[in-house]
Amino acid sequence: MDAKRLLNPVGGGGEAADQNLPLSAHGDAKALFENFLESAPIGIALLDLQFRFVLVNRCLADWTGVSLEDPALRPLQETWGGLVREWLPELNEVVRSGEPLLNQERRLEPPGKITRDVLASFHPVRDKHGNISNIGMFVNDITPRKQVEQALAESERKLRLITAATSEAIIAYDMQGDVVYANPAVERLTGYSNVELQKRRFINWIYPDDQARMLGFWEKLFKGEGFVGEEYRVLTKKGEVKWALSSWVPLYDESGHQIGVQGIERDITKRKELEQALVRSENRFRRLVEANVIGVLSGEGELITFANDSFLHMLGYTREDFNVRKLELSDVSSPECLDTEHNRWDGLLTKGVCPPFEKEFQHKDGSRVPALCGAALIDRASRSWVCFVLDLNDRKDAERRLRDMAEELARSNRDLQDFAYIASHDLKEPLRMVSSFVRLIAQRYHGKLDSDADDFIGYALDGARRMNRLIDDLLIYARVDRGQLKRERVSLNQILKRVMMDLGNLIDESTAKITFGDLPAVTGDEVQLGQLFQNLLTNAIKFKGDAAPIIDIRARNVGEEWIISVQDNGIGINKEFAERVFLPFRRVENHQTYRGTGMGLAICRKIVERHGGEIWVDSEPGEGSMFYFSLAGAESVGGI
8 A cells, every 4th residue: 555545544534624725735735745754764653543543654664564555444454453552551541631642662573573662652633623533653763772772781780890890999979079889899998888988078088197188189179180199098997097099080971060070099008018118128228237237238240339338447448439439349359259259149140149158358458358248139130239248357366366275275284184194193103102101100110109109100191092092083084085085886784784893892891782774885985984984883882871872873865865864862962062073172071071082073074075975963962862974976775
């Protein structure tokens, strides 16, 4: 059906309208209207009050897929019936109210045709009596606009996802200073939720000392002047202090009017903490350099670019010397060190550090300055480095003095030992002669002189015997350090058993009871270790109490050494004499009651120390004594 057919309304009073027009005018008007309908870019239709289509233009017919070639009108109405039913609520409202219904959004989904989003408006059409006779429908295709809106909504959704996931705090305010948007990072930065942010201004979470400065930027921001990269401190809800890097811009609408502001806040707390730690480290280093406790120098390659006063003073240079003359490492290093310097420099470039090493610098006057150095590479590209230098002059002098003293002391000890050995050896012969003559006098004249003479002769004999024992012990003491220590693997079990056999008479006479555990095999001098056990056992038997002596010897392993203990039930030793008993000729008991020379424990100490160990005593008067000594390098337990 063509457009002429479409312009013939059914039951709408169209013929009455035509009677008032001249024939030519009538034809022109129809032609114009036909052209209007054919070219209109919107869908146009006229419906009767039963909501049947009585007129439809080609645009709307094309959108819905209805054929306009059907010569009959009613099939056309039936074909459009489904579309009419979709709009029944709007059509009923127009008929009921008599008012137009505008801009109703609907979606056209005709079979086999493009789905379209449309905007429909419905207008009542009245006859000459003012009654509603028809309904005019105008349909605009808004599909492109809806597509743009959907794309914009999708873009906004993605933007919100991105802003929600970003670690940057993003926040926007309107011109009244109220929050209109804040992503989750804002709460992580400030501790305030979105609800709490609605009641707070930007200035509320700024650290008090930074508020005045940031308020100046904030006021300019609402006048259209943004700012970038301002650092300030944030005071969180919990009272913590964080650092933020702030950038803000004004927001404008389409007409160019400012509608608010938006900012990005980056949490830079960790960076500021690192910066502050670096500043503290630099300050410590600066104080170290300026304190002039040790020499500090730095440079690039061979060139020394910095040296503190301590280093310059160490080598005899002044600050003016350093500023005027460009010093290189070769200028301040002794010629003997130059070869090794290259090796250390290669190691520094490879590993980044140079472990502490000793070297000799060359003083300005040509003398040598011993020093302990350590260096670190600062930048590999520029070969820049820093070096710390400790002057060893005083330490080297002290080492030389100590070495000289040690040598002198060793020489003195050797001389003293030689003297003691020779003196005691040479004293034996005259003492033997004196003792012999005193014994002859005692034999010939005992009882023939007065009683005082007999006492005097007795005193002389007793003194000669004590002197003889003293000389014997002095010889033993001197022999401990004489000659090479004979080191061999020996069994302490076997040594102890042999000593007990040698002391058999003494043990029997004192009715002493001696027990011992499984003792280790050690590396040492068998004769001297036997002397050690003999002296300790003799000492325990000699200084017994009222009861018979009970002596117990045990061993326990501690790390790389053995601790041997010798326990007795004797008279004990006062703690204040615990060190004194190991000194030569020092006795803590009356020699009339307990005979001896005071050399036994001194000999024990010398033997133990020569074997690399220690000896000590734990004792209380009347409670017995526990002597301990350690022997290094123990190998195993048990006899050989």
